[in-house]
Amino acid sequence: MDFDYSDDQKFLKDEARKFLAAHCDVSVVRGVLDKPERAFDEKLWKGVAEQGWLGACIPEEFGGLGLGRVELCAIAEELGRAVAPIPFASTVYVLAEGIMAFGSDAQKASILPRVAAGELIGCLATSEGPGVVGPASLQCRVEGGKLSGTKIPVTDGDVAGVALVLASEGGRPGLFLVDLTGAGVTRETLKSLDPTRSVAKLTFAGAAAERVGDAGAGFEIVQAILDRAAVLLAFEQLGGADRCLEMAREYALGRYAFGRVIAGYQAIKHKLADMYVKNEVARSNAYYGAWALNDDAPELPIAASAARIAASEAFWFASKENIQVHGGMGFTWDVDCHLYYRRSRQLSLVAGAPKVWKERLVSQLEQKNAA
Amino acid sequence: MDFNDSPEEAAYREKARAWLAENAAAHRAKWGEVKPNTPEHMAAAKDWQATKASAGYACITWPAAIGGGGGTPIQSVIFGQEETKAGLGYGYFTIGLGMCVPTVMAFADGETKKRFVGPAVRGEEIWCQLFSEPAGGSDVAALRTRAVKDGDEWVINGQKVWTTGAHYCDYGILLTRTDPDVPKHKGLTMFWIDMRDAAVECRPIHQMSGGREFNEVYFTDLRVKDSQRLGEVGDGWKVALVTLMNERLAVGGSAGPNYREIMKLARELSGVAGPALKDQSFRDKLADWYVQSEGLKFTRFRTMTALSRGQTPGPESSIGKIISANQLQELANTAVEMEDQYGVLVDPDQAPAEAAFQQSLMWAPGLRIAGGTDEILKNIIAERVLGLPGDVRVDKDVAFKDMPTGR
Ligand SMILES: Cc1cc2nc3c(=O)[nH]c(=O)nc-3n(C[C@H](O)[C@H](O)[C@H](O)COP(=O)(O)OP(=O)(O)OC[C@H]3O[C@@H](n4cnc5c(N)ncnc54)[C@H](O)[C@@H]3O)c2cc1C
Numbered sequence: 001m002d003f004d005y006s007d008d009q010k011f012l013k014d015e016a017r018k019f020l021a022a023h024c025d026v027s028v029v030r031g032v033l034d035k036p037e038r039a040f041d042e043k044l045w046k047g048v049a050e051q052g053w054l055g056a057c058i059p060e061e062f063g064g065l066g067l068g069r070v071e072l073c074a075i076a077e078e079l080g081r082a083v084a085p086i087p088f089a090s091t092v093y094v095l096a097e098g099i100m101a102f103g104s105d106a107q108k109a110s111i112l113p114r115v116a117a118g119e120l121i122g123c124l125a126t127s128e129g130p131g132v133v134g135p136a137s138l139q140c141r142v143e144g145g146k147l148s149g150t151k152i153p154v155t156d157g158d159v160a161g162v163a164l165v166l167a168s169e170g171g172r173p174g175l176f177l178v179d180l181t182g183a184g185v186t187r188e189t190l191k192s193l194d195p196t197r198s199v200a201k202l203t204f205a206g207a208a209a210e211r212v213g214d215a216g217a218g219f220e221i222v223q224a225i226l227d228r229a230a231v232l233l234a235f236e237q238l239g240g241a242d243r244c245l246e247m248a249r250e251y252a253l254g255r256y257a258f259g260r261v262i263a264g265y266q267a268i269k270h271k272l273a274d275m276y277v278k279n280e281v282a283r284s285n286a287y288y289g290a291w292a293l294n295d296d297a298p299e300l301p302i303a304a305s306a307a308r309i310a311a312s313e314a315f316w317f318a319s320k321e322n323i324q325v326h327g328g329m330g331f332t333w334d335v336d337c338h339l340y341y342r343r344s345r346q347l348s349l350v351a352g353a354p355k356v357w358k359e360r361l362v363s364q365l366e367q368k369n370a371a
Numbered sequence: 372m373d374f375n376d377s378p379e380e381a382a383y384r385e386k387a388r389a390w391l392a393e394n395a396a397a398h399r400a401k402w403g404e405v406k407p408n409t410p411e412h413m414a415a416a417k418d419w420q421a422t423k424a425s426a427g428y429a430c431i432t433w434p435a436a437i438g439g440g441g442g443t444p445i446q447s448v449i450f451g452q453e454e455t456k457a458g459l460g461y462g463y464f465t466i467g468l469g470m471c472v473p474t475v476m477a478f479a480d481g482e483t484k485k486r487f488v489g490p491a492v493r494g495e496e497i498w499c500q501l502f503s504e505p506a507g508g509s510d511v512a513a514l515r516t517r518a519v520k521d522g523d524e525w526v527i528n529g530q531k532v533w534t535t536g537a538h539y540c541d542y543g544i545l546l547t548r549t550d551p552d553v554p555k556h557k558g559l560t561m562f563w564i565d566m567r568d569a570a571v572e573c574r575p576i577h578q579m580s581g582g583r584e585f586n587e588v589y590f591t592d593l594r595v596k597d598s599q600r601l602g603e604v605g606d607g608w609k610v611a612l613v614t615l616m617n618e619r620l621a622v623g624g625s626a627g628p629n630y631r632e633i634m635k636l637a638r639e640l641s642g643v644a645g646p647a648l649k650d651q652s653f654r655d656k657l658a659d660w661y662v663q664s665e666g667l668k669f670t671r672f673r674t675m676t677a678l679s680r681g682q683t684p685g686p687e688s689s690i691g692k693i694i695s696a697n698q699l700q701e702l703a704n705t706a707v708e709m710e711d712q713y714g715v716l717v718d719p720d721q722a723p724a725e726a727a728f729q730q731s732l733m734w735a736p737g738l739r740i741a742g743g744t745d746e747i748l749k750n751i752i753a754e755r756v757l758g759l760p761g762d763v764r765v766d767k768d769v770a771f772k773d774m775p776t777g778r
Contacts, residue, residue, distance in 0.1 A: 001373075001374060001375075001376060001377065001380060001445060001672060001675045001676055001679055002372070002373045002374070002377070002676055002679075003372065003373075003374050003669065003672040003673050003675070003676045004372070004673060004676045004677070004680075005372070006372075070372045245757075249757055249758075249759070252759070253759070260760075260763075261760060263759045263760055264759070264760040264761070264762070264763065266746075266750070266762060268759075269749065269750060269753035269754070269757075269759050270746070270749045270750075270753065272753055272757055272759065273749035273750075273752040273753045273757070274749070276690070276752055276756060276757060277690045277693060277694065277752070280666070280670055280687070280690055281662065281663060281666030281667070281670070281690075281694070282666070283670075283673075284665070284666045284667075284668075284669035284670040284672075284673060285662060285665060285666050285669065287372060287669060287673070288374070288665065288669050290372050291372045291373060291374060294372060305658075306661065306662045306665055306666075309658055309659070309662045310662045310666055313659075313662075355655070357658075358654065358655055358658035358659075359654060359658075361658045361661060361662075362654045362657055362658050362661075365634065365657075365661065366634075366648070369631075369634060369635075
């Protein structure tokens with residue numbers, strides 16, 4: 001039984017926390033929040049690339065560090081704590097992990113070294129409007145290697161160099177790699193709940209598209225990529241939820257009402273205890289997800305779903321109750337509570353809402369128990 | 372990040388499994404299907420405990436010299452898992468071995484320890500915990516049972532309540548008030564007592580679940596020797612804290628159907644439109660229960676990891692009972708509602724799953740109270756884990772006899 005980070009992994013996590021404390025304090029986050037024209041913090045992005053985090057799990061032959069997935073989980077947790085305003089998830093969890101799992105040798109050779117070096121940002125384009133993405137509703141089409149249609153919203157779509165796009169080809173869904181700087185691509189930046197993570201509308205009119213993985217397997221491939229991303233996102237959510245609990249605790253210990261610190265009032269104490277319980281449930285499920293991801297275990301779909309559900313719930317609860325504990329201060333722009341409230345919504349939706357993952361979990365359990 | 376056994380753990384698990392395969396079957400063959408709450412059930416439990424003790428599988432973490440298994444906390448967890456899988460495990464010894472006897476071991480003299488530990492490990496003698504009173508449950512230190520010194524003896528008068536197993540127990544640890552003129556925590560003293568003494572009267576209480584597992588216990592001029600005292604006079608609270616700390620480790624295991632059983636039920640029953648398993652509202656809840664149960668299971672794995680790295684688990688383990696007790700209540704209720712009109716039936720011969728859900732529904736309220744209520748456990752997390760201040764204490768520095776009291 002060894003169900004925790006190893007000493008080396010803890011060391012890496014501590015180093016990541018120190019780096020982010022130095023290079024991603026809230027002024028960096030607010031630098032993006034307060035300036036609508038900025039999609040992310042370029043300086044932090046460069047620093048993160050220099051740390052080797054972008055290529056943490058990319059094999060050394062492609063310019064990465066060749067570390068395990070648990071190491072990446074540790075980094076993700078710290079990025080979540082810091083609400084880092086960078087396109088890390090789109091680039092690392094989705095593009096790099098997706099290409100490593102499903103890309104051809106040529107795709108690996110062209111994409112991975114550029115990701116590791118911090119030269120290429122990626123994104124995933126599946127949604128085409130409000131509601132759940134389904135096989136029947138897919139409007140984007142690829143014909144003769146040319147993509148047409150609209151994807152909205154696409155996280156980091158305005159800053160990415162390439163996109164993984166879900167589109168139908170000959171009536172069957174496929175996943176396609178598209179150069180967003182090439183001809184036939186129009187992008188429009190959109191307003192979002194969490195301005196520290198940018199979103200765009202991508203319009204394709206005959207853009208060159210290269211298939212990733214098997215023809216017709218688009219939905220399965222996207223789901224497999226999302227399973228992997230879900231675990232990593234769960235660690236970001238956990239990091240954010242932990243930070244909310246810390247903020248609420250610190251504030252409650254310093255704020256007086258009716259002659260004593262509000263942290264002494266049981267309604268507040270129990271609220272923080274509830275946050276703690278949810279965070280621990282999320283942490284334990286996230287660790288299981290980390291194990292399944294790292295070992296490429298057949299349990300990954302179930303483990304990823306559980307990790308994502310628990311983490312979404314924990315971060316939502318912690319981020320909203322953190323504001324409540326801060327009272328009127330918590331509702332102001334200048335206090336940081338809303339950064340986490342926004343990010344909790346962004347992370348909950350970016351890879352599909354909790355209800356979608358609950359359904360995925362239950363149908364997996366059904367299959368498992370039927371077999 | 373690996374939740375497989377280490378090679379040593381795997382070897383221990385193999386050994387335990389092999390032993391259980393042989394002995395659990397033999398035990399079942401001998402006792403058949405004994406009904407709970409009967410003398411035969413108790414006899415079977417004692418027999419199983421003795422069998423385990425003789426092989427070093429009872430009280431695994433205690434030194435072999437006093438009758439334990441001389442093993443590690445992980446080994447104890449592993450054996451517990453395998454024993455549960457083998458469908459065995461009787462509840463009678465949990466309070467004694469989990470809470471009372473460790474307190475005796477910590478505070479009694481060598482002679483007393485020698486006298487009691489071995490028989491308890493072998494299941495020959497059962498212990499109960501006599502703390503709660505009508506005047507003090509969550510606030511244990513508000514208890515009123517008086518112990519007055521008389522020469523080399525103490526004379527005890529008063530009443531305990533909700534004492535699990537008092538009616539079949541041989542010995543108990545008893546918290547009393549020896550000085551009402553000082554603040555409540557300072558005037559307490561702990562003793563061990565013989566439950567068969569004529570001055571101890573036990574009246575089983577009828578629980579809302581229908582069972583009669585706990586009791587009122589009355590003491591009328593019960594005389595105990597000063598040598599039966601555990602800890603110093605006036606130091607009873609310190610002694611009680613040792614018991615209560617162990618309580619958090621002892622309770623918390625889930626006690627009823629979980630997501631697997633309700634899933635099975637939902638597959639079999641019809642819902643609002645199609646099988647109940649297809650009801651979207653049910654699927655949402657099922658996902659939440661799965662995530663909570665697994666979260667709890669993996670939290671235990673994290674605790675085991677901490678143990679194996681030589682750390683001691685802290686009050687964090689309080690989260691276990693909060694989650695499992697509340698989940699049991701909600702899950703049981705959902706199952707009962709799923710049976711629709713039929714859900715009112717508790718008859719094991721008629722109801723699906725032998726009415727296990729109905730029975731759990733009636734047991735869950737007790738689980739949320741026993742061993743610390745939800746509210747008290749949240750206070751523990753808030754104060755001991757998160758370091759928040761204690762509640763306002765209007766009884767602080769007030770002599771016990773001047774404390775406000777109500778119901
Ligand atoms: C099945 C079962 C078995 C038991 N077995 C034993 C046993 O073997 N030995 C033994 O000694 N006792 C036993 N108990 C007693 C148990 O420990 C107490 O019932 C429990 O501690 C609660 O005390 P109480 O019943 O007096 O409730 P009270 O303390 O009166 O509580 C009533 C309500 O007030 C709340 N409350 C109390 N104090 C606070 C506070 N500070 N902040 C917020 N809310 C508060 C409680 O949470 C609860 O909701 C058992 C109880 C049950 C149900």
